[in-house]
Amino acid sequence: MTLAGMMACNDDKFSDIIPMPSPIEDNNGGEGEGGDVAASSRDEQYRPQVHFTPAANWINDPNGMVFADGVWHLYYQYNPMGNDWGNMSWGHATSTDLFHWQEQPVAMTPNQYGDIFSGSAIQDKDNVAGFGAGAILAFYTASGEHQQQCLAYSTDGGLTYTQFEGNPIIPNTDMPDFRDPKVFYHQESGKYIMALAKGFDFSIDFWGSDNLKTWKKLSEFRIDNNRCNIGQWECPDLIKLPYKDGEKYVLIVSTNPGGPVGGSGTMYFVGDFDGTKFTAQPLDYPLWLDGGADNYAGVTWSNAYEGRSIYIGWMNNWNYAGAVPCNPWRSAMTLPRELQLTELNGAPVVTSKVVDEIESIAGELTAATDGVCAGGDAYEMIVKLDPSENQTFTIGNEMGECVTVNVNPAAGKVILGRNSASGNVGFHGLFSIPSMSALYDTKADELELHIYTDDSSVEILSSDGLVAITSLVFPTVPYDRISGVEDVTFYPLKSVW
Ligand code: FRU
Numbered sequence: 001m002t003l004a005g006m007m008a009c010n011d012d013k014f015s016d017i018i019p020m021p022s023p024i025e026d027n028n029g030g031e032g033e034g035g036d037v038a039a040s041s042r043d044e045q046y047r048p049q050v051h052f053t054p055a056a057n058w059i060n061d062p063n064g065m066v067f068a069d070g071v072w073h074l075y076y077q078y079n080p081m082g083n084d085w086g087n088m089s090w091g092h093a094t095s096t097d098l099f100h101w102q103e104q105p106v107a108m109t110p111n112q113y114g115d116i117f118s119g120s121a122i123q124d125k126d127n128v129a130g131f132g133a134g135a136i137l138a139f140y141t142a143s144g145e146h147q148q149q150c151l152a153y154s155t156d157g158g159l160t161y162t163q164f165e166g167n168p169i170i171p172n173t174d175m176p177d178f179r180d181p182k183v184f185y186h187q188e189s190g191k192y193i194m195a196l197a198k199g200f201d202f203s204i205d206f207w208g209s210d211n212l213k214t215w216k217k218l219s220e221f222r223i224d225n226n227r228c229n230i231g232q233w234e235c236p237d238l239i240k241l242p243y244k245d246g247e248k249y250v251l252i253v254s255t256n257p258g259g260p261v262g263g264s265g266t267m268y269f270v271g272d273f274d275g276t277k278f279t280a281q282p283l284d285y286p287l288w289l290d291g292g293a294d295n296y297a298g299v300t301w302s303n304a305y306e307g308r309s310i311y312i313g314w315m316n317n318w319n320y321a322g323a324v325p326c327n328p329w330r331s332a333m334t335l336p337r338e339l340q341l342t343e344l345n346g347a348p349v350v351t352s353k354v355v356d357e358i359e360s361i362a363g364e365l366t367a368a369t370d371g372v373c374a375g376g377d378a379y380e381m382i383v384k385l386d387p388s389e390n391q392t393f394t395i396g397n398e399m400g401e402c403v404t405v406n407v408n409p410a411a412g413k414v415i416l417g418r419n420s421a422s423g424n425v426g427f428h429g430l431f432s433i434p435s436m437s438a439l440y441d442t443k444a445d446e447l448e449l450h451i452y453t454d455d456s457s458v459e460i461l462s463s464d465g466l467v468a469i470t471s472l473v474f475p476t477v478p479y480d481r482i483s484g485v486e487d488v489t490f491y492p493l494k495s496v497w
Contacts, residue, residue, distance in 0.1 A: 042497040046325065046456040046474055048332045049377040049495040050361060051315065052101045054091055056328040058083045060321065061180075061235060061297035062312050063090055064107075064121035064138050066158070067304050072098055073136070073158045074312070074333070077118060080106050083330040084322060088115035090140070092158070098310070098336045098357045100496045107138075108152060108161050113168060114144025118180040118235055121158075122192075122212075122302045129212040131155060137212060139169075139194065141179035148172045149181050149196065151213065170196075170207065170215050177201070180235045182299055183212075189275030193218075197253065199232035204253060206238075206278065219277040221251065221269075228267060228286045230258030237299040238273060239309045241341040243348055248341060249273040250350055251280070252289065254297045256318050260288045261436045263319030264296040270341070270348045283347055290352070291438035292416065292470035293317050294457070295334050309339040310355060315457060315470060320428035325474055326456070334470055335452055335459060344441060344466060351465025354380075354452065361494045368488040372481040378454040378493040383485045387440065387447040393484030395451060395458055396422075401475040402483075403458055407447065413437040414449070416460060416469050423475030431472075438467040452493075453479045 040055035047053065057079050064075035071094050078091030092104040108116045119140030127133040131153040138161060142150045148168035152161035172178050177199025186193045192212055196205040203222040207215040223229070237252040251269045259265020266289040271280040289295065290313070298313025313334040316324065324330060337352040362380065366373075373379050375398075385391060388409050396402025404417040415437040418425075425431045440447055440462060448463035455478045460469040473479070482488050 048454045050454050050493045051332040053329050053332045058330045061118045061314050063118050065301040066121040067301050068123040090116050097360045099361050113142030117141035117143045120182045122183055139181040139183050146172050147178045182237045186275050195236040195238050197233045197236050202229040202233055204236045221278045225285050231255040235297040239300055243341040251278055260291050261293045261433050263317040268350055290468040290470050292436045293433050294472045295470040311339050312336045319430040323428040325427050352468040353465045363492040368490055371483050371488050373490040376492045377478045380491045381451040382489045383449050384487045385447045387442050387444050395479050395482050397475050397477050397479050409442045412439055412442050414440050414467050418471055422473045436469050438469050440467050
């Protein structure tokens with residue numbers, strides 16, 4: 001990133017974790033556009049075995065997620081030169097099952113307009129933009145002296161990109177934070193819509209286009225609620241989900257700081273979109289997509305088949321992202337999750353479940369003996385609990401390192417505590433968090449929790465999708481057991497590398 005770009009960003013979080021570039025000595029990362037892909041055994045301490053990580057170097061937000069011609073594309077904020085934030089580029093990985101990822105050469109590196117910040121991609125099947133039927137179009141923020149929206153296109157299945165000669169497609173010289181374009185097609189109006197976040201203005205712009213190249217501002221969404229307007233708004237996504245006999249729109253907005261447990265968090269608003277304007281229905285905002293500390297900047301895949309809304313988030317938090325003890329890579333994505341809408345206590349609530357494709361890495365379902373699953377790296381642990389009973393259990397390893405989970409019917413919450421007992425927390429003062437929580441259905445017959453453990457994370461999701469708590473952990477050896485609950489079954493999860 002250029003110095004001017006850093007200033008334009010107006011973001012303390014970025015300046016905290018610079019200086020950059022700071023190439024790591026043994027950097028074997030991609031070498032820029034068309035560069036080689038790094039090699040790694042991917043068996044270092046804390047290296048996730050079932051979550052996406054790059055072989056080497058820093059990543060943050062997922063970008064440009066599009067399903068095209070049978071391939072799931074995952075681009076991401078990437079520093080090709082080291083494992084600190086900087087030199088923002090789009091790294092690239094592909095998969096046919098959302099779990100086994102093949103790292104591809106870096107897709108875009110900084111250009112004359114600045115660094116390549118976050119954005120989205122669509123497949124232009126009908127050649128609306130004129131770059132060829134089936135071209136993949138990437139919309140991103142170029143962050144240089146100003147943050148402006150740019151377009152690039154790929155005619156080789158998403159591997160390499162050509163910059164559109166009419167860039168920037170949405171110029172900007174006066175707004176300090178104006179970024180993260182998410183584009184989708186709105187069937188009813190026959191228009192393409194772009195959602196854009198305006199940082200500390202606490203608002204989302206909607207722009208519209210017929211040809212994907214010329215864009216016109218349609219409306220602006222903001223909410224008069226101080227609890228939503230603490231951190232800057234970033235990485236929006238507007239998705240349509242079935243609800244009861246009809247459907248509703250959900251606007252996803254990442255905010256930092258001011259998340260559910262401080263630092264980064266992802267809120268959502270439920271309402272209607274008429275092709276021009278999003279109107280949120282009155283609910284008790286902020287509603288959080290995930291009550292944990294470590295699920296940020298997530299959005300959904302474009303063109304997911306069968307109309308699924310498949311989401312992936314950056315499994316980290318700007319409070320300590322630059323310090324997490326991972327080398328030569330830094331950061332992972334969450335497990336991919338399917339989002340749906342359900343009703344709880346008369347109000348719509350977004351639910352999250354790990355996508356069914358996880359079956360591709362699941363071993364045999366087994367009953368745990370005394371809560372012990374058995375010395376592997378990654379598991380899906382399934383516990384069944386009485387939702388009306390206050391109970392506490394731990395998820396940990398043979399060394400006694402663990403996180404604590406309390407199911408608390410009086411509070412109506414599942415609460416996860418992460419402190420020095422969980423493993424290494426000493427790398428940053430903000431990493432210990434006594435209570436991350438998510439609401440659950442206290443009136444259900446049963447509470448079934450699906451707990452996904454990997455070398456450096458715990459994700460707790462409930463079978464009805466209401467609970468989502470994502471937490472990084474850095475134990476000496478991976479968590480492979482639960483103490484304090486009787487009914488535990490598990491699937492060992494096979495490494496995807
Ligand atoms: C969110 C974010 C985006 C920006 C990107 C820069 O984490 O701040 O708003 O585009 O990261 O890396």
